[in-house]
Amino acid sequence: ERVFKVVRELGLSYPKHPKFLNLDRDAEKKAELIIKRYKLEKKKIVSVHSLTPLEEKNWPLEKFKELFNILNRKNIVFLLLGTKEEYEEISPYIKNCENVINLMGKLSLFETYELIKKSHLFLGLDSGPLHMAKYTDTPLIAIFGNQNLEYTRWGPKRKIDKVFEKNNLNELK
Helix, strand or coil, X not given: CHHXXXXXXXXXXXXXXXXXXXXXXHHHHHHHHHHHHCCCCCCEEEEEECCCXXXXXXXXXXXXXHHHHHCCCCCXXXXXXXXXXXXXXXXXXXXXXXXXXXXXXXXXXXXXXXXXXXXXXXEEECCHHHHHHCCCCCCEEEEECCCCCCHHHHCCCXXXXXXXXXXXXXXXX
16 A cells, blocks of 8 residues: 555556456466365355464464364354464464364465455454455454554555454453
């Protein structure tokens, strides 16, 4: 948005709602195949990005586990997005969570975007996937936490989105 502000001030044209990631038809097909493979057609799909490299931006993994367990057997499935390394960190917390599917380290950037687009909801931290989700029609829940709460500048502003913030995310229930 900051770049587009500069472009507007220069009087240049640009797409009103850029679809800069809609470039890979194979990624769209892979997202559809994932939905079919796991028989998710009649389920509520929540894409989740649960870790960032910065500890102060991370909601405790125990709280993600609690959320997954509370919503177990409610026709909701959580698709974990992220890197293989992130999966190794969250793995102990999702054991016995029947409604969680690990896709961490298995998707390209384009495939991640397409899967977020096909989800009913995105839940994530202040990270790349959250900012990609802003450019889809998928509602999102954003969790922001650190001493420099700049979510008002960088965070989602759509009416369909919900933002939670705390300086100390251990306090966010």
